[in-house]
Amino acid sequence: MDILQAIALAVLQGLTEFLPISSSAHLILLPVIVGWDDQGLAFDVAVHVGTLTAVVVYYRQDLLKLISAWFGSLLGKGFNDEAKLAWYVGLGTIPVGLVGISLSDAMQEALRSPLVIAAATIVFALLLWWAEKRAKEQRDTITLLDAVVVGLFQAIALIPGTSRSGITITAGLLLGLKREYAAKFSFLLSIPVIALAGSLKALELYQSGFDILWGFMFIGAAVSAVVAYLSIAWFLKLLNKISMMPFVWYRLVLGIVLIGVFAGQA
Template identity: 50%
Template structure:
């Protein structure tokens, strides 16, 4: 991997990881446009670490409160809003982890066909726009209850379909349940933390099982770039979300899906 490939892919991963536009669609299209080889599992691990550091750092105060409240609930204290949010995030993570474990890397590879990514980007993008347009805000995150968090978790599990977008699916579910755009986005960011940890653990196990020589200095740079890009993206997304809504992302997803279909067609 040369420096240009590292810079481009790290920035793309950092920007698209938390936006409702499907990082997998971009990571399929970029090698076709550039002719670059696959970046490898070590690179994926590095950029996932970077985006995890970014989201944990950005929401560090929320995470600290949730951890304290959650550990307190284990000790028998009453469930305050932070504890309920922490338990909700745990519950919502279970469907995606279970589905990912069942699907495995081979199953995910089978679905990672360009036409599947393209159609998922378009169909779920349109659905995201419709739900956001029809949704009525007014429900607080603490009022979701376990059933609400489970619903968001099931939506997150559906995001294992490449092109669906984990962020897009969780925000859509949150909006359907009556959350404001910003609250739905914040829940999506909180859910990204344990899912990214699970992805990192899975990738680490694969690397331990099949060790590869890795340029650690370049991978560290990739992690740093992904972290910076993700931090800026989170900040701008939350700042502009209420004003612009989901429609710019819906339009972008449709265009991206059409481009993928134009390049690849429906070939498997």
């Protein structure tokens, strides 16, 4: 790995982690196009730390309120809207955790096929299109049922190419949530998910005994954090002005490009 590869991959991860366009699809396509070797597990951990830092910093005030309200609910001090939302974030994380644990290494490897990623990119683009067309956007509050449904949809994101943010925002739209609130709940849900995924990758890294190039890791984490923070801010502002259709069309084109690149290698 060189400095250019580290920066490019970190920018790509930071940009695509929170947009509904599938970070896995981009991260598999770029190295193939430019002929790079795999960046390695350590770098994956670093950029996950970066994106986790970005969403925590962006929602730091909300998180402080949620954590305080959650502890308050445990201590019998009431069950206000913030406490409910904190519990719902935890509840929505359970399905993806259970499904992730149940997937064997062979199944995970099979799902990382470029053609599987291409198919998921296209299929879930069409689902997002359908959700956008029938979205009523009536609510900016979430219920217990909403948390369960969005959590179940999030588990589907273990299929690379789905896009975790894309599938959870799709679920929110189908449930009648406003775009901005569906995106906010999606991003709050990402915090425990990214933390768990990053922890598992870090454990794998520790057990593997790989030498770590700390300079590249720092660059990857820092760049992905800055880009992810800006990406979240830009995306939330953009939702006030446009529909989800530009992302739908982008995903469809990306899926077709992936098929074109990898179909001959199947």
